Amino acid sequence: MKQPHFLLAGMLPGLLIWLSTFPPLLPWGFFGHRLINKMAVFTLPPEMIAGFKPHLEYLSDHAVDPDKRRYATHFEAVRHYIDLDHWGDNPFDSLPRDWTRALVLNTHYEIYTQIGDTLELFVAPGTTPDSDSIRLELTANGKLMQDFLIPTEVYRAFVIEHVRNAYYEEQRLISCAAWRKLPGMEGFSLDCESGIALEPFSVHGMLPYFLPQIQYQLTEAFRLHQSTRILRLSAEIGHYIADAHVPLHTTKNYNGQLSGQTGIHAFWESRLPELYAIDQYNFFVGKATYVNDIQDFYWDIVQQSHLLVDSVLRLEKQLSTVYPSDAQSCFEERLGVIVRTPCTDYAQAYHKALNGMVERRMRAAIQAIGSAWLTAWVDAGQPDLSILKNKSDAAQQNDTVAVLNQHKLPVLRVRPHEE
Numbered sequence: 295m296k297q298p299h300f301l302l303a304g305m306l307p308g309l310l311i312w313l314s315t316f317p318p319l320l321p322w323g324f325f326g327h328r329l330i331n332k333m334a335v336f337t338l339p340p341e342m343i344a345g346f347k348p349h350l351e352y353l354s355d356h357a358v359d360p361d362k363r364r365y366a367t368h369f370e371a372v373r374h375y376i377d378l379d380h381w382g383d384n385p386f387d388s389l390p391r392d393w394t395r396a397l398v399l400n401t402h403y404e405i406y407t408q409i410g411d412t413l414e415l416f417v418a419p420g421t422t423p424d425s426d427s428i429r430l431e432l433t434a435n436g437k438l439m440q441d442f443l444i445p446t447e448v449y450r451a452f453v454i455e456h457v458r459n460a461y462y463e464e465q466r467l468i469s470c471a472a473w474r475k476l477p478g479m480e481g482f483s484l485d486c487e488s489g490i491a492l493e494p495f496s497v498h499g500m501l502p503y504f505l506p507q508i509q510y511q512l513t514e515a516f517r518l519h520q521s522t523r524i525l526r527l528s529a530e531i532g533h534y535i536a537d538a539h540v541p542l543h544t545t546k547n548y549n550g551q552l553s554g555q556t557g558i559h560a561f562w563e564s565r566l567p568e569l570y571a572i573d574q575y576n577f578f579v580g581k582a583t584y585v586n587d588i589q590d591f592y593w594d595i596v597q598q599s600h601l602l603v604d605s606v607l608r609l610e611k612q613l614s615t616v617y618p619s620d621a622q623s624c625f626e627e628r629l630g631v632i633v634r635t636p637c638t639d640y641a642q643a644y645h646k647a648l649n650g651m652v653e654r655r656m657r658a659a660i661q662a663i664g665s666a667w668l669t670a671w672v673d674a675g676q677p678d679l680s681i682l683k684n685k686s687d688a689a690q691q692n693d694t695v696a697v698l699n700q701h702k703l704p705v706l707r708v709r710p711h712e713e
């Protein structure tokens with residue numbers, strides 16, 4: 295690892311501004327994601343290793359594909375994180391683990407009238423999805439116009455049709471006829487023009503909801519013996535599982551921007567692994583194991599990550615107050631470009647304070663990825679993975695290019711941390 299070339303002090307201010315506009319280190323580093331996927335192969339049972347090992351380089355190289363297409367569609371970015379602190383002090387109590395339940399409770403609607411008013415429709419606060427009926431409230435300008443009870447199953451079917459199944463629509467439009475079919479609204483003199491469904495996960499992240507979805511896709515690929523899809527989805531689910539192990543992927547203070555610690559995201563997940571993973575970490579994590587409840591499995595990972603957020607931030611904050619300020623941030627050459635990065639001594643001090651946390655999360659990610667692959671394969675009936683034998687890297691490469699091309703939409707602005 296190269297040593298810092300310059301200390302922060304003494305640099306020209308203009309040059310500093312220019313340099314600081316460079317993106318910091320890459321996420322889990324591309325380095326970390328590639329390493330984690332590669333090591334996960336060695337957790338597999340012999341029947342799977344035989345199929346996966348010839349594709350070690352592919353699984354490693356394509357561990358970063360989800361980040362490469364993050365800017366192509368706004369549906370991608372939110373798969374990489376969840377702002378659990380957006381959901382209150384006890385997010386694990388208030389947030390259903392099931393995707394449909396979460397949408398049932400948290401979707402709200404805007405209904406536009408012919409005279410230009412906007413009505414809002416939402417589930418009454420305090421509602422649980424387990425009750426027989428759900429109370430909906432219709433408001434205009436914040437004033438309650440009507441509330442009514444609707445059978446939970448009827449409302450759930452409405453959400454599945456108009457929200458869950460339309461999740462990847464650019465706008466989830468709902469027709470006036472569909473509104474009027476909702477029991478309780480049919481008699482309401484709704485001067486309706488159109489309406490849309492809005493939900494918070496498109497902004498605050500959906501990582502633990504997406505993981506069971508891609509797990510299902512991978513299982514189906516195994517079941518249908520789709521060798522190209524098996525390899526592509528294996529590489530990609532590895533990415534999202536690794537992201538779920540990073541504490542700062544579970545908080546709205548994802549880059550320390552709310553606590554005066556901007557840049558800590560890359561410090562923790564890129565700088566530290568790049569400095570210490572190869573030389574100091576032990577990646578023999580044992581065998582992959584079958585997962586009985588995949589939804590709980592993924593939520594437990596995110597919950598463990600979230601419990602570490604406080605330490606990740608607090609330890610660096612404490613260190614920054616006792617460490618000389620001109621020895622915290624250094625400049626270093628990376629791939630021919632000078633970038634600002636935490637100095638190696640400062641990184642070492644933070645790494646020591648974290649007391650093995652980064653290594654533990656990387657090890658857990660490796661084990662979890664192996665277990666996710668194994669579970670998909672078992673759930674698909676343990677197909678013979680000799681089907682992967684003749685899959686050339688070139689064919690897989692073409693497949694990936696095709697997928698990326700599908701996402702060639704206008705480049706969108708999304709928040710920067712969700713790698």
Ligand SMILES: [Zn+2]
Nearest residue numbers: 374537712713
């Ligand atoms: Zn990511």
